[in-house]
Amino acid sequence: MKKIITVMILMISLIGFNFNASETYTQIEDGVLTIGTDCAYAPYAFTTTEENASNTAVKIADSGAYCDGYDVMLASQIADELGVELEIKVISFDGLTPALNSGQIDMIIAGMSATPDRAKEIDFTTNYYNSEIIMSIVMGKDSPFAEAKTINDFEGAEISSQLGTFHSDLLTEVPGVTVVNAMESVDTLLQATESGTIDGYMTETDAAEAQAKSSDKLTYVDLPDLEIPAEFTGVSIGLKKGSGDFVEKLNTIINGISDETKDTMMEEAELKAEGKFVEAEDKSAETESAYPQLEDGVFTIGTDCAYAPYAFTTTEANASNTAVQIADSSAYCDGYDIMIASKIAEQLDATLEVKVISFDGLIPAVNSGQIDAIIAGMSATPDRKNELDFTSNYYDSNLLMAIVTNTNSEYADAKGKDDFIGAEISSQLGTFHGDLLPDVPGVNVVSPMESVDVLMQATKAETIDGYITEEEAAVSQAGSSEDLTYILLEDLDIDPGFSGVALGLKKGSEGLVTEIDGILTDISDAEREQLMAEANSKANGEYVEETSFLGDVWNLLVSNKALYIEGLKTTLVLALFGTVFGTLVGFVIVSLRIQEVHYKDKPVVKVLKKFANWFAIVYIDIIRGTPMMVQAMLFFYGIAANIMEPNTAGVIIISFNTAAYIAEILRSGINAIDPGQMEAGRSLGLTNNQAFVSIIVPQTLKNTLPALANELIVNIKDSSVLSVIAVSELFYATKQAASTGYQYTESYFISAAIYLVLTITLTRVLNIVMRKLLKSENTEEMMNLQNIEEAVKL
Amino acid sequence: MIKVENIKKYFGNKMVLDDINLEIEDGKVVTIIGPSGSGKSTLLRCMNLLEEPTSGEVYVDGQAIIGGDVNINLVRSQMGMVFQHFNLFENLNVLENCVLAQIKVLKKSKQEAEQTALEYLANVGLSEFKNTKVSSLSGGQKQRVAIARALCMNPKYMLFDEPTSALDPEVVGDVLEVIKDLAKSGMTMVVVTHEMGFAKEVSDRVIFMDKGLIVEDTDPQTMFTNPKHERTQEFLKRVLAY
16 A cells, blocks of 8 residues: 555655646647557556556546556656646557557557667657566466476477567577567467467566466466566657657656655556455445544644644634634634645544644654644655655645845845855754755855744844745745845755645555545645635734734733633643652652662562662663653653543653652652661561651651752743643643744743742742641641641531 | 570671670669770660671570561560660651550550550650650650650560660659669669669669670679779779769
8 A cells, every 4th residue: 555655755746846847848738648558568557447447547548448557657647747637548569659650649658668679760768667677488377388497498389479579589599499470469468378379478577477467377487597688678658759858858757756666666556457456445445434543533633833824823712714723722723724624624524623733743743643644834855755644735835935034134135045145044943944055055054943933033133144934934924023024035946845735644544645635636726825825814814013012912911811821720730740649659769769688588579679779770860861851752652642632641741750850859858867767666666668658758758848849840840841742731832822923022921921920929838838837846736727627628 | 584695796897796695584674884885785776686786696585586587576566665866756746656656566446555655654744745746845755755655565675775865964863763663663674874873773783895795794782882893993983983
């Protein structure tokens, strides 16, 4: 199934060429590329029925049948790239050259080799498949030569070949063979062999394998020691003499397809020729929502929802009819991506769910199954294709890059890419934009930054001279601030792989990709442009007119009140539960850590104690030695994404992280307790464990209370890193609110204020509580507390 | 009977107890005196294995508690110990200090344990402090609670490790009174002390230790009026001078 995807991906990258395919050739002036083939030379080309036709099959002109195979896949790609329709005419192999010369067909793609004889008649492109050719002889299983192993075993055999091929030329090289006149087609050869009229025929191994497998009466033998002249070892496209320019164009296309892709296509064609491929296709067609992604009836997409006009966050109050509420949030996401996603979900009969995840967290999220697809203005770059399956492009941006710069910058008046000499230019992390910077002459490439807001801030502050992004985004972002402007880089060459945006799915989602491609095909270019225009105007509507800074802050706070409150709640829950669970786990860790081996212990106990020590030390080292952000990514995308919600995972991560720090706090707390306490317990006959639980633990807790309270404060702040796994805490809410109208400074200002108020208040409250607790040595106060507690309960 | 046999104790390379042999008969009060660092406290702590001897054996009621197969926690519960620095449980109040081990070790009910605790607290004159946090008690009160806490376990032996050394002089008397009463009741006791008058008054036997050895082991009369060894004479001369 992987092969379909490879082809799809290839097509996507080819579609990208559309905009510069303005030159025309006589062959395709009518918008149709007509190819000729005998369509009877599997796996290069073979005929199939409408029922069995795979997605790469093409209907034969003036016929109910379909033609499929390597040649057809290649022809489709070429037609796509040329931006024309493909038409297939079936002509017998030896009739192809006349048909070409008479203009009946535009070119021959028929597993034809560019032999010197043929080259006199017609033009040939470069080889579109190099078969590393090995010849074979196909024989009847009952034939006396069925057991033949080498070229020397065919003494006296009657061997034929296909008319018009070079194969017959090679037969003379087989010792003692009786050369039978070439026959018109493979069909004839097969029948003649099956019936025993001839002993067999010679053909290329790829073809022999496919043909021999088609009948249980046939077998074939490789002839690796048969020498083949170099001009026969590949197949190429035949064109009418004098097609120089068009040959060049086709060569460019053919050379643009990697050998790897060609091999994959060949494998696919072979499978299809054997019928295996068709079976698989049928199954997925029968059970329509057999896609694991849609089993729950929900199509969950991931986006950072911060890349207008593709996707941007908005509030309930401002949400347009195309906006969709973000999962586990009160905010909405809107934009071109969302409109497309809604259409896809509708066609798939699924409910659309939108999850907001930072751009570089999207690929792990889709791979872990947390989301079904990425639709986030993401281009199907070669690097990403290694990680994901991509659909065809859902928007071809006629990609123009732009550099956003400060209006006060010396580069603000730049006219094109040549005016940025010496400029310090950055780009967004995880995008391909940075890869284009070396093509801007004289530019100093600054390391990519995490998000658009950071780039905008850096540019506003003139830390950098600007950043490179796509035109749509540049217009939108520069439009959001008086301090920013943008310069289009019209003369910048862009790799076709970057010029469109596609949906990214987990590897192995060929079926769903095909289905979505079908849906995307039905959305016309005109409709796409209209949706994009709509998204643009909606995104622009989001920009709050800049008044005063504090005015902006107030407006932002009011319009995103729900978002901030929700974030605040989650942050508090994370910090509180994290610290409490962390303390419990911390006690477990520290009790493992302080196990001491006693000479009277049984050997098993000694080993266990040593292991407990080792485990605790390693645990503490690992947790304290790695950033919580990394732990969060590893835990969530590595283990938890399929099992639990991000918020649950967040509590677990923060608990087990805090536990390591608390274990060390507790250990120093335990060490600080007078050893006499333990001795007194032991002298009364308490066991080690009894003394630990009844005497050491309560005193440790009391002594370390200030440090534990401090951990709580630290957790309030540190829980912000959990935003990387989409835990809806305060920092995450801040980012969401910010992306609404690129009001990053304002949103972070609000966030800082909330964190500050929270930590200062909590510090004061905890100080008071602690003073009370530590003071209440006196029983009466304790009694009072108990009475109050009981009263509260009643 | 507590019997100490060939006990040696090293702290690192330093020998603290040098092959000690000693028997404490039931019903007797034995005091151990001697200069600081002579090994008195270490010897006492070896008797309930708070300190593990490097070699040798301790027998309690004929049972070997080092090499033998005994539940050391139960043995300890029968050997009440009073520390120089009281070592009351800081997280518990007076009553809870006395109750904890009764419940955990002797498996008494809370009610039963509290009743016993109150009796002993009354004996040491501290009933009214039962709900007080120990940190708000004076040193003398703390030591009396510590004695009550040990007695609550109904021990057969009592070990006192310099019970008055950390006390203000004016409360030393209160504590010694309590210990004296206990001695009169027939409890088997081993007392490490610097209180020579007290030793002379309550002891059945007085042991003088120096440099990890038992130098002299005799009745109090002989010890304080007519010691045989030169080192004993020197020590007593110095401590009794003032």
